[in-house]
Amino acid sequence: MNVIVLGGGLMGTASAFFLARRGLRVTLIERHRIGAGATVASFGNIRRSGRYLPQLPLAHRSLALWNQANRLLGRDVEFRATGHLRLIFDEDGLSDMRGFADAARPCGLDLEEMEPADIRRRFPGLGPDAIAASFSPQDGSANPRLVGPAFAAAAAEAGAEIVDQAPVLDITRNASGFAVRTGRGRFEGAALLNCAGAWGTGIAARFGEHVPLDTFGPQMAVTEPLPHRILPVVGVWSRAHGAYLRQVERGNVVFGGAVERVPVDPDPGHARADPARLPEQLRAVLRLVPALRDVAVIRQWSGCEGYVRDGLPVMGASATTPGLFHAFGFCGHGFQLGPGVGDAMAELIATGECETPLAPFSIRRFAA
Structure with a gap:
């Protein structure tokens, strides 16, 4: 066939x-x-x-297939199981995380709940005012x-x-x-x-x-290269649209979220980043990693995504x-x-x- x-x-x-x-x-x-x-x-x-x-x-x-990607494809797509850390800053986020963790456990996903002392010990510099976090060690990112x-x-x-x-x-x-x-x-x-x-x-x-x-474009950006310090992918449990970030092996920190996506006309489908949304996005990113305060943002981008x-x-x-x-x-x-x-x-x-x-x-x- x-x-x-x-x-x-x-x-x-x-x-x-x-x-x-x-x-x-x-x-x-x-x-x-x-x-x-x-x-x-x-x-x-x-x-x-x-x-x-x-x-x-x-x-x-x-x-399971991401874990086999290099062997299946015969090339490195930079899949790294660095873990996924989701910080929590309020009681709503904590309630949502615990509710999801309880429901997901029978489905084969175990989330580790972390207290502030655990976050500071294992991931120093991340979310210093977080009240809790979840950690999924087998998740990660790819290029x-x-x-x-x-x-x-x-x-x-x-x-x-x-x-x-x-x-x-x-x-x-x-x-x-x-x-x-x-x-x-x-x-x-x-x-x-x-x-x-x-x-x-x-x-x-x-x-x-x-x-x-409907078609929308996420607001994405990346910093200048920095010494590699952030191992997990970092996100937020939030009822608002929270920020997220990861540091690639070359040192740049890629980030997005925290602001509304921009509408995109599917014909021709050219999504554009909106620089006016960057300050609000950066404020949310700095809550996750305050050490990024004086770092240069070198590029923004977007893309046309379909949202049912x-x-x-x-x-x-x-x-x-x-x-x-x-x-x-x-x-x-x-x-x-x-x-x-x-x-x-x-x-x-x-x-x-x-x-x-x-x-x-x-x-x-x-x-x-």
């Missing part, structure tokens, strides 16, 4: 890789460069804490700029055809499956996997499936069209899930079943 994958971000490239490993013929089509959309704008967080509980089996599946191209290259080595800079002009259903006409030619396949990210809703609508999705209005992605088979599958709309939380999504979708397409529960993410929930 030949499968056409639309979208060359992490979801699409991971799907192409795992489909090719199963022996299917795969053509991946990306309208721009591989990995140049929402994936490259990502923070790179590999986090399970705070997720929608039915998403945890998929997150566990994905974490968003490496991972999409790495999965695409590994997929190509496994036999997949990678077609980038190929805007989709038309998609038709025929007796043998699907035909996709692009700026670089026409491609046919028995199955079509929609991993088009923020543009996935447009693909679904062609087949009578309407998903309420119920906060959950769309994954699984089409409700209207045999052979059509979806994996899009990950609401800014998809990076950790990427390898698991690719592996799960490949299993579903190749066998008709998936050992990881996907029903909560079915597009059928939007049927009239």
